[in-house]
Amino acid sequence: MPHKTNTITLHNRLVKSIMTLTLLIIITLSISIIYIVDEQENEIIASETRAWANILAQNSSLFLKSDNDNSQSALSSQLKKLISTPLINRIHIYRANEDGSIEYFSSYNKNLNFPAVSDKISQISQLSTIQYEENHLELIVKITQDQHLLGYLYIQSSLVEKQNFIKKLIYLMLSFLFFALLLAFGVAQWLFNKTDQPVAKLIEDIGQISQSKNYTLELANQPYKELDVLAKNINVLLSRTDKHINKIIDNHQYALSQNQALENRLSARTDALKESNQELLSTLEKLHEFQGQLVETEKMASLGDMVAGIAHEVNTPIGLGVTASSLLSDKLNEVKAAFDDKTLKSSQLKKFLTDGVENVSIIFRNLERAAKLISSFKKVAVDQSSAENCTFNVHSLLDEVLLTLSSKLESNNVSVSLLCPKDLNINSQPGPINQILINLILNSIYHAFEELDHGTITINVMNLSDQLHINYSDDGIGIDNSVKAKIFDPFTTTKRGSGGSGLGMHLVYNLVTQALDGHIVLNNESKHGVSFDITFPVELAAT
Structure with missing residues (x-):
């Protein structure tokens, strides 16, 4: 939708422009004249004042x-x-004494109705040059002999x-301004009437062409050069x-024929596409089943790693217990x-008892460690398969x-720093x-x-x-920038062909977002x- 702009008629524009220009000229001229007259009058009065x-x-x-x-007196x-002269309002005469003091001596007041003014002894240095006030000017000169x-x-x-x-001059200028504006308005009306008729005829001809939609018609020559160029x-x-x-009509006819041909080809391809979509849907279902199996395999693989670790850990205390027994x-x-x-000697019996x-x-310590490992493994294994809430x-x-x-962790020289309140009890799903x-x-x-000799894992809860x-967090080699954007996507791995399935982080993402109804974010900073x-x-x- 085009932006709507505020329009103004040519008549208003012409009248406003001429009257505004006239107003600016008259005002500028009036202010200049008044300023010049005011300055000249001030100079004349100042000159007469100095002379007197x-x-x-x-x-x-x-x-x-x-x-x-x-x-x-x-x-x-x-x-x-x-x-x-009526120019002078007041005169004060001050006498300078021999001790350097100054005192009032005599005065003159043009009109007895004028209120008296205080002496200006304290302002002698200031009034040594003419000072202008609202209705008068003041000056102090030395009396010497x-x-x-x-x-x-x-x-x-x-x-x-x-x-x-100056006031009379302003009234005169205002009157002149009023008559100048009337004259400018009359000139603007005359100019508009001279130019409006051909413009109105031009607008009428264009409207008839637009209404009839007969674009073979032409506009007549205009009396003014600018309008004539516009008409051409x-x-x-x-x-x-x-x-x-005409070109659009031809193209439309051609497009109709092409559309019909395209519709026929599209109908044939739609049928083929339906068959392909059906095959893709069946393939996608199989892929989902395969992905689910791979996820379960990943779970079992991690459980297998735990089993191997537990077997190794349990083997050591049991072996020590067998040796001791x-x-x-x-x-x-x-x-x-x-x-x-x-x-049997007493020393031999004592050594045997010791x-x-x-x-x-x-034997007790190692059997207790083995039992603790087996109990922990049983609990973790049971929790992994459990999706129920518990405290x-x-x-x-x-x-x-x-x-x-x-x-x-020990075989790979990895240490874990665990930061978690020991009294934090929650009701949630321990398995995920x-x-x-x-x-x-x-x-x-x-x-x-x-590729590192030592590593540290930090878990903050x-x-x-x-x-x-x-x-x-860990302080390892980090993740390549090309992998960060798709770290949680399935089958994303840096060990393709080396046994990596690419489902580990995808499984973590699904457990956080679906099983626990939460969210996981990789910190890029x-x-x-x-x-x-x-x-x-x-x-x-x-x-």
């Missing part, structure tokens, strides 16, 4: 030198006689007459439009033979997983959690630490807002090794 100040200062010097008591009378300072003369001149003249360009546009419409049996036979021959206690202790201690669950994988951690640990052993957060953030909802159980 000098004349009055000369005439006041004789009175300031006189010691007569009537000199002040005489000077005031002299000022009234001398001042013949033979280069000897006798005093100062303060003069105040009125600006009222100048201001009245519109005629060219109409000619091209007619050709374009065999040694204890030999010692027992020696003591029995000595007892039967009546050659060795017997030590051997029994060795369990998270720290104990992780200890059992690490115990079942201790053989793998077991399987997730086993797959992550085995994945680190087989991939992250393959915390409960926040009914969510269990597990951060699993990790500079060394890998780091997975696993979060899923749990119900905190009472300790």
Whole structure:
């Protein structure tokens, strides 16, 4: 949909433009004239003020030198006689004493109704140049005789007459502006009437062509050059439009015939595509079944690794127990033979009892370790196959997983740092959690630490807002950038052809997202090794 713009008529545009231009010219001219007149009047008044100040200062010097008591009133009378201009409002005469002080001496006030003003002795230095106020200007000049300072003369001149003249000038300019705007409006109307008729005729002809859709018609020549150029360009546009419409009609007919042919070919290919889709659906179902079997195989493979590790771990304590029991049996036979021959010594019996206690202790410790390993393996194996919710201690669950994988961890020189509260009891599914951690640990052993002498796995567990957060990280060789984006996809492996199925992390992803209703994220900010953030909802159980 085209953007709607605000339009204005040519009449309004022409009238506004001419009147605005006239207004700007008149206002600019008026302000310039008023400014020039104001400046000139200020200069004239300032010049007259200086002249009168000098004349009055000369005439006041004789009175300031006189010691007569009537000199002040005489000077005031002299000022009234001398001042013949309405320009001057007030005169102050200040006398300079020999001690350097200055005192008021005499004054002149044009009108008795004028309020008196305070003396300007404190402003002598400031008023040594003309200062303009709202309705007057002020000036102080020195009164000297033979280069000897006798005093100062303060003069105040009125600006009222100048201001009245400026006001009259402003009224005159406003009147001139009003008549200029009327004239501009009349000129704009006349110009519009001269140009509107051919434009209206041009618009009417274009409307008839648009209504009849007969693009072979042409616009007539126009009286104005600009409109005539516009009419010629519109005629060219109409000619091209007619050709374009004819071309579109031909193309449409050709497209209809092509569409019919395409429909026939599409119908034939649709039938073939339906058959291919049916074959693809059946193949996809088989692939899903095969993937499920591979996932189960991956579970059994990890369980097999645990079985091998447990077998190795259990073999050591049982072997030590068998050796200790065999040694204890030999010692027992020696003591029995000595007892039967009546050659049994107290020292021999004492040594037998000491060795017997030590051997029994060795047998007990190793059998207890074997029983603990078998119990842990049984619990992990049962938890792996269980998808039911139960209450369990998270720290104990992780200890059992690490115990079942201790053989793998020791043989590959991998240490595990477990950070988990020992009193964290939750109600969840231990089976998926077991399987997730086993797959992550085995994945680190087989991939992250393959070419390293030593490795460290860190498991950090915390409960926040009914969510269990597990951060699993290792300091191995890390994951290649080309694999990171598809790490959880099925059949993604870096050991293709070396026994890797590529389903380990896919199984972890499915267990987290489906079995535990959570989410797992690969932390891309990790500079060394890998780091997975696993979060899923749990119900905190009472300790």
